[in-house]
Amino acid sequence: MSTKEKGLEEVMFEESVSLNNEIVLYNDEVNTFDHVIDTLVRVCDHMPEQAEQCSLIVHYNGKCTVKTGEYKDLKPQCSQLLEAGLSAEIV
Secondary structure: OOHHHHHHHHHHHHHHHHOOEEEEEEOOOOOOHHHHHHHHHHHHOOOHHHHHHHHHHHHHHOEEEEEEEOHHHHHHHHHHHHHOOOEEEEO
């Protein structure tokens, strides 16, 4: 494999990895459905129906992916979720 091909392969790998990050929201016994829904609408730009569905998935399954994208875009959103008292991480 030439150096050029290897470099292109590395760039393609980095691009595919960077777009596959997710914010996962976890269930807790503290926050109300309304708080979770309002926070997802405000922070993640969810429509109210989408935020409600995510809150139900979190409640019944223990977790739910609420946003996907590049790490640099997700980091401030995840921080805002944590500041609002929700349990979330980027995976």
